Every structure is written in C-alpha cells, then in structure tokens.
Amino acid sequence: DGVKPVGIVFDTDNKLAVALxxxxxxxxxxxxxxxxxxxxxxxxxxALGNCTNIMDLTTCGVDGRANTMAILNCGSSCxxxxxxxxxxxxxxxxxxxxxxxxxxxxxxxxxxxxTLYNAxxxxxxxxxxxxxxGAKTLTESYYWSSTExxxxxxxxxxxxxxxxxxxxxxxxSRYVRPVVKY
Numbered sequence: 001d002g003v004k005p006v007g008i009v010f011d012t013d014n015k016l017a018v019a020l021x022x023x024x025x026x027x028x029x030x031x032x033x034x035x036x037x038x039x040x041x042x043x044x045x046x047a048l049g050n051c052t053n054i055m056d057l058t059t060c061g062v063d064g065r066a067n068t069m070a071i072l073n074c075g076s077s078c079x080x081x082x083x084x085x086x087x088x089x090x091x092x093x094x095x096x097x098x099x100x101x102x103x104x105x106x107x108x109x110x111x112x113x114x115t116l117y118n119a120x121x122x123x124x125x126x127x128x129x130x131x132x133x134g135a136k137t138l139t140e141s142y143y144w145s146s147t148e149x150x151x152x153x154x155x156x157x158x159x160x161x162x163x164x165x166x167x168x169x170x171x172x173s174r175y176v177r178p179v180v181k182y
Contacts, residue, residue: 004094005133007180008126010119011112018116018123019092019105019178020135025082027089027102029134036176038144038169040080044151045071051147054164057110057155060147064179067146068106083107083144087178094133105178107146110164112179113157120159142167142174 007017021029025036044050047070051060061067071084084107091102098104108116116123116138124137140160147155149166156174157164167174 005130005135006092006095006100007182008123008130008135009182010123011115014112014115015182016108016112016115016179017182018108019090019180020127020130020133022136022139022175022177023086023090025086027086027091029090029092030136033139034175035173036082036086036144037171037173038081038083038154039078040082040170041078042152042170043074043078045074045078045148047073048146048148050150051110051155052149057147057164058114059111062109062111064109064112064146065106065181067109067148071107071146083174083176084146086176090178099182100180105180107144107176108179110145110147110155110157113143113145114162114164116177116179117157117159117162138177139175142172144174144176 024030024034087107090105127135142156145155153166
C-alpha cells in the first residue's frame, strides 16, 4: 500500500527490472509510441566489443550497464547517442530509492532483451496490472539493445516473435525501454 511501482522484475538471476514505459528522446516516460535512433552518426565505440555472430548474443556484450556507459563515455568523438542517453536520463515518477534514480537505468544488452522476451507474457500481464501507474505493455515491435555489431549496425529484438537482427544505428528509429539493476 502506498508504494508506487517503478519497474517489473524480469530477470531474478541478474536482478534486472524493466521500466513501466518506453522512453522518449529526452528520457521521460512516454505515454505515446516513441522511437529513436541508436546514434546520430556511424562510429565504432572503442570500449564496446563488436558482437557479429547471432549465436553469441547471450555471451557477447552481455552487461547492458557497462555497454551503456561505454557508449556514453565515448563522448563527442562518437557523436550523439540518443538511445543510451535517453535510458541514462530516465527516472520514473515515484522513485524514492537510489537504485532507480537518473543514471541508474540503461539500454539493455541483447542477453537482457532475450531474457525479457522469454518473460514477455508475465511482464506484459504485470504491466497491465500496473496500468493505473502509467505502465504500458511492451510494443510488438523492435527494441534497441546496447550490443554493438560494428560501426554501422547495432542489435535489436522484435517483441512480437523474438526475431534478432542487426540494423542501421543512424538510419533506423526503434523503441527504447530502460532496464535497471535492483
């Protein structure tokens, strides 16, 4: 009673929860459908390993927080990074603990998105139950990950069927849903 939810737990092993909504470019909770680019230019993030084999997506670049920090720490040489910046800027209303404050949320890795997809029916049921708190179910479309393919592509996952693909970082606008470690 009196506690406002800030996320839905989807990975108890890694202690991860997903935000109640997708986010806009500004990092605010989005009540409407919002998409954004992974980056505003083509650049290979030096501190981010390239994951080029679809079979390795649960073992390559698996730490979404570390990936997001590598993207953000690249600085001006990498250009704008809307997806990572939006997740890092996110802070849900009702957040009263340090773990859910701004800069704690991140762009999920492909491993995180695969785990989220595998728990999607549970997560969407929980999101529906918390709709009075502004929660929105996962969109049946593509979500960006923080897992980089190369200078031109980053990995994403389609929530309708779990399809994994690498897409144009700058030319493709996709959904972003922050994740936090609790």
